[in-house]
Amino acid sequence: MVYDVTMLRAFYAAYKGKMERVRAVLQHPLTLAEKILYTHLFDGKEVKNYTRGEDYVSFRPDRVAMQDATAQMALLQFMNAGREQVAVPSTVHCDHLIQAYRGAREDIATATKTNEEVYDFLRDVSSRYGIGFWQPGAGIIHQVVLENYAFPGGMMVGTDSHTPNAGGLGMVAIGVGGADAVDVMTGMEWELKMPRLIGVHLKGELNGWAAPKDVILKLAGILTVKGGTNAIIEYFGPGTASLSATGKATICNMGAEVGATTSIFPYDNRIATYLKATGREEVAEMADSVAGDLRADTDILLAPENYYDRVIEIDLSRLEPYINGPFTPDAATPISEFAEKVLANGYPRKMEVGLIGSCTNSSYQDLSRAVSLARQVEKKHLKVAAPLIVNPGSERIRATAERDGMIETFEKVGATIMANACGPCIGQWKRETDNPTRKNSIVTSFNRNFAKRADGNPNTYAFVASPELTMALTIAGDLCFNPLTDALVNREGEKVKLSEPVGEELPPEGFAEGSEGYIPPRSEKTEITVNPHSQRLQLLQPFPAWEGTDLLNMPLLIKTQGKCTTDHISMAGPWLRFRGHLENISDNMLMGAVNAFNGETNSVWNRSTNTYGPVSGTAKMYKSEGISSIVVAEENYGEGSSREHAAMEPRFLNVRVILAKSFARIHETNLKKQGMLALTFVDKADYDKIQEHDLISVIGLTEFAPGRNFKVVLHHEDGTKESFEAQHTYNELQISWFRAGSALNAR
Numbered sequence: 001m002v003y004d005v006t007m008l009r010a011f012y013a014a015y016k017g018k019m020e021r022v023r024a025v026l027q028h029p030l031t032l033a034e035k036i037l038y039t040h041l042f043d044g045k046e047v048k049n050y051t052r053g054e055d056y057v058s059f060r061p062d063r064v065a066m067q068d069a070t071a072q073m074a075l076l077q078f079m080n081a082g083r084e085q086v087a088v089p090s091t092v093h094c095d096h097l098i099q100a101y102r103g104a105r106e107d108i109a110t111a112t113k114t115n116e117e118v119y120d121f122l123r124d125v126s127s128r129y130g131i132g133f134w135q136p137g138a139g140i141i142h143q144v145v146l147e148n149y150a151f152p153g154g155m156m157v158g159t160d161s162h163t164p165n166a167g168g169l170g171m172v173a174i175g176v177g178g179a180d181a182v183d184v185m186t187g188m189e190w191e192l193k194m195p196r197l198i199g200v201h202l203k204g205e206l207n208g209w210a211a212p213k214d215v216i217l218k219l220a221g222i223l224t225v226k227g228g229t230n231a232i233i234e235y236f237g238p239g240t241a242s243l244s245a246t247g248k249a250t251i252c253n254m255g256a257e258v259g260a261t262t263s264i265f266p267y268d269n270r271i272a273t274y275l276k277a278t279g280r281e282e283v284a285e286m287a288d289s290v291a292g293d294l295r296a297d298t299d300i301l302l303a304p305e306n307y308y309d310r311v312i313e314i315d316l317s318r319l320e321p322y323i324n325g326p327f328t329p330d331a332a333t334p335i336s337e338f339a340e341k342v343l344a345n346g347y348p349r350k351m352e353v354g355l356i357g358s359c360t361n362s363s364y365q366d367l368s369r370a371v372s373l374a375r376q377v378e379k380k381h382l383k384v385a386a387p388l389i390v391n392p393g394s395e396r397i398r399a400t401a402e403r404d405g406m407i408e409t410f411e412k413v414g415a416t417i418m419a420n421a422c423g424p425c426i427g428q429w430k431r432e433t434d435n436p437t438r439k440n441s442i443v444t445s446f447n448r449n450f451a452k453r454a455d456g457n458p459n460t461y462a463f464v465a466s467p468e469l470t471m472a473l474t475i476a477g478d479l480c481f482n483p484l485t486d487a488l489v490n491r492e493g494e495k496v497k498l499s500e501p502v503g504e505e506l507p508p509e510g511f512a513e514g515s516e517g518y519i520p521p522r523s524e525k526t527e528i529t530v531n532p533h534s535q536r537l538q539l540l541q542p543f544p545a546w547e548g549t550d551l552l553n554m555p556l557l558i559k560t561q562g563k564c565t566t567d568h569i570s571m572a573g574p575w576l577r578f579r580g581h582l583e584n585i586s587d588n589m590l591m592g593a594v595n596a597f598n599g600e601t602n603s604v605w606n607r608s609t610n611t612y613g614p615v616s617g618t619a620k621m622y623k624s625e626g627i628s629s630i631v632v633a634e635e636n637y638g639e640g641s642s643r644e645h646a647a648m649e650p651r652f653l654n655v656r657v658i659l660a661k662s663f664a665r666i667h668e669t670n671l672k673k674q675g676m677l678a679l680t681f682v683d684k685a686d687y688d689k690i691q692e693h694d695l696i697s698v699i700g701l702t703e704f705a706p707g708r709n710f711k712v713v714l715h716h717e718d719g720t721k722e723s724f725e726a727q728h729t730y731n732e733l734q735i736s737w738f739r740a741g742s743a744l745n746a747r
């Protein structure tokens with residue numbers, strides 16, 4: 001048993017009493033999200049009706065999970081916090097740094113060697129501070145959390161944007177930056193703006209080719225990548241009980257793709273069954289004892305529009321399989337319309353690689369449904385047209401799939417089984433192609449498909465679908481194939497159709513053992529050493545405090561155009577190796593962002609040299625000359641992942657202000673935590689006033705206060721000036737972070 005049962009007994013013993021106190025004060029029916037949020041207030045005496053979307057509230061989460069790429073910076077910050085032990089159960093998961101190339105065995109051996117210094121650091125810091133440590137190959141953070149740690153009614157934070165995966169077991173699980181994780185690990189209050197609530201009413205039951213993934217693919221089309229910002233998506237209605245716990249987790253996982261703070265399902269028998277199947281009978285029993293408060297109150301289900309800020313209805317019985325993409329996960333198209341879209345837009349029709357697995361879709365149910373299609377290849381004398389890659393979510397899943405013959409079936413159709421790690425999902429894919437300049441299409445059962453995300457190639461058109469649809473398209477090798485209606489031609493020249501996928505929700509013989517690679521928390525007095533010449537790790541120096549004046553005449557570093565995700569700001573792939581070394585990783589700053597003035601990436605005007613150069617190099621030169629700079633951006637700046645490097649890199653390189661049309665939630669918080677100014681245009685049309693050679697001043701910092709706007713003055717090259725207002729969402733505490741130089745400095 002790897003979870004902390006004593007903590008859980010105390011949690012469920014106290015849950016009912018906490019709920020009674022919350023009800024006594026709030027005096028209205030409660031949604032599930034509200035129940036969990038209000039029972040996790042940092043100070044239980046602070047119960048009052050907080051205004052959603054406005055009030056900042058302090059919480060006390062139960063756990064922290066960190067993946068290896070973000071844990072480095074989180075733990076480097078924790079080491080500066082002066083604590084002896086983590087205040088809540090915490091874990092580190094080595095999943096992001098393993099490159100997918102030859103297959104699990106070889107790739108883990110390579111990763112263990114190339115990342116030795118980082119793994120040793122993470123293991124030693126974990127041992128030193130009482131953190132559980134999952135070694136490379138043990139599994140992907142969210143799958144391991146689901147199998148071992150997530151519990152109904154709980155609250156956790158994780159340094160990964162897909163932390164909401166645990167919502168599948170009825171937990172409020174939120175993706176955060178490392179500095180937020182440090183707050184929780186040090187036992188300090190953790191602050192969040194009280195989220196709005198989006199209720200998704202699920203009716204009916206899935207059937208045929210439709211999978212849980214299609215629920216969120218459809219919802220992404222409705223909400224778009226921004227539609228869930230500062231909101232919790234709460235699922236309710238009879239359809240919820242028809243979905244397996246792992247299916248619910250898939251849906252919650254991808255809530256990150258619509259910017260949701262988190263997503264959550266009510267506790268039910270399917271969740272209880274999963275808890276029992278993963279060795280947590282006692283957790284299921286304890287959850288049963290408070291089950292009435294692990295779902296929304298009945299009054300809410302009768303009139304949901306009175307309680308949720310928005311209600312969306314999805315009829316599972318009529319849901320079609322979806323394919324989303326390319327380049328953005330909200331480009332949702334039902335399979336019946338997809339071929340037409342492919343042809344109309346000239347997407348490369350040939351399907352070149354299928355990828356199944358990741359934290360999103362590697363449950364037993366997912367794999368068994370995909371395998372049911374793979375089995376038809378031999379039976380129906382078909383050929384598999386495209387290569388297939390499978391990356392299981394955990395060693396437990398992989399070992400079970402191997403025992404039950406699923407791995408063998410995948411291998412028979414030519415699959416490469418990669419390590420139980422992120423791999424291609426985070427750009428850690430050493431893909432071999434004949435010509436990288438050729439446009440090509442891939443289909444994955446992952447969650448994210450921004451340009452270059454999987455293989456670093458801007459010419460790859462990545463589409464996201466369920467594992468079963470990914471498998472079917474891999475067999476066909478054709479994006480225009482619709483397995484619901486179309487036939488394939490087999491080796492004998494006959495037309496054959498694929499039968500609908502079928503699969504088991506849970507392994508009939510139970511899960512095979514799978515906690516190999518786990519080192520439980522201890523608190524050894526291990527000495528942590530970081531080689532000062534290391535290229536991978538660097539101890540952090542505090543950022544300087546605010547100088548006490550307005551920020552005047554800052555050169556514009558870059559005015560970005562269009563999407564600017566955390567992948568554009570701080571690329572993953574090969575750069576992952578520098579996630580523990582702020583100076584080195586800063587060399588990738590904003591290299592994927594498009595310069596609005598020349599349409600190019602990583603090419604900005606440098607006023608010191610009057611030439612064009614890389615964004616990072618230009619900022620570095622300004623920094624060496626003692627000059628601060630400013631970045632201007634469009635909508636939803638920083639969408640995507642929780643990586644705080646996207647905020648720390650500009651801070652390190654003396655960028656002081658990000659002025660955007662809007663921000664993604666996690667990134668905006670990360671900027672605030674690192675002492676940056678995150679401002680938005682009051683009038684978005686002012687974005688157009690900014691010229692390439694402008695010097696920009698931000699006036700009003702000495703009167704920095706919640707709700708008070710700043711004045712932005714543009715000093716154009718021709719000597720003229722323009723000014724407009726910019727707004728912010730800083731509260732008093734966050735303003736103190738800015739003044740101190742960072743949240744860490746302000747402790």
Ligand code: F3S
Pocket residue numbers: 095096140141142160162358359360421422423425426447
């Ligand atoms: Fe890994 Fe899942 Fe993120 S597979 S890269 S944790 S989306």
